[in-house]
Amino acid sequence: MAKKVSGTEPMTFSGFKSVTKSQLIWRQLKRHQLGIIGGIILILLYGFAFFAEFIGPYSSDLQVRGKAFHPPTRLHFFDEDHNFSLQPFVYNYKLVDRVFKVYRPDPTVKYPLRFFVRGEKYKFLGLIPSHIHLFGTEGPGHIFLLGTDKFGRDVFTRLLFGARISLSVGLVGILISFSIGALIGGIAGYYGGVVDNVLMRVAEMIMAFPGFYLLLALRALLPTALPSTTVYLLIVFILSFIGWPGFARVIRGMFLSLREQEFSLAAKALGSTDLRIILRHILPNTMSFVIVAATLSVPGYILGESALSFLGLGIQEPQASWGNMLAAAMNTRVLVSFPWILLPGFLIFITILAFNFLGDALRDALEPRMRTSRRTFTG
Structure with missing residues (x-):
């Protein structure tokens, strides 16, 4: 005979346990096989470069x-x-x-x-x-x-040392450009008005120039006979200068929306300073986008460094980078007779694929709304 349950008794659920947000993200990541493969490839590449x-x-x-x-x-x-x-x-x-x-x-x-x-x-x-x-x-x-x-x-040895240059340029460049973009975009979106207009017009002026030609022009203005460390820092600076405007525009739009949300207005009503509202309430809500966008943007920085080194404007011999190693393949006879000279290009291709696979997986895990809208569009 079934036991009666009083309407006042609390209902308990056995066999269920709470799941944290990080566990949900990891569960979603594990379903994306290409993303896991891309992450493993990147761990191996950075590990080989480190050692x-x-x-x-x-x-x-x-x-x-x-x-x-x-x-x-x-x-x-x-x-x-x-x-x-x-x-x-x-x-x-x-x-x-x-x-x-x-x-x-x-x-x-x-x-x-x-x-x-x-x-x-x-x-x-x-x-x-x-x-x-x-x-x-x-x-x-x-x-x-x-x-x-x-x-x-x-x-083989030069590929390892070249990976240290080419792979680190992407990470350092992204860190700098996204920091600048978050700062400028956040200020423009939060305060609006004249500040917003001035900062966004500057960003649009930079974005109006084709990125690759602006990259070449900025590098050509600087001396070519520079130490490798100086050239490395200059490449990172140039890539960061070109990369921040697009990110700043997106962050600005997110700040415009988040500053009008109830939690931001409530914090302001309780007397919180602008800096506290930005750091404690608005900026954390942009982190999922920042992580995804950074992962998907790293390949562009790697390609930028490789292109400059390939053309002789980046890392110079005898310092190794994937770009200047690939420059030897410009000779048709070398390319046909010694095909292993193309290996830096193969590694660049694999690295870009790995970052894109990992970026797609992070986007699906951190931004489920983007995943839903994409499936609706394609389906």
């Missing part, structure tokens, strides 16, 4: 004489007599054609692959001295996992 000195078997500017355009070195587990070895090894390569850079492996000379080997001295992040590398060969042998460039420098 570049340790992972790379050589320094980025080490030139090995007689090894220009050396092909990628193959790892072997079987020797010429088909004897199996648990420890991989590499053969020595002989240059048989100096004009066309043709190499042939010499099975009579082999070098075992070692892990945590002693190599060139370096300072990890410029601070901690060490000479231990993740892998390498003993004796006079060399291992070039991804071949060498025209100067006999290891492409």
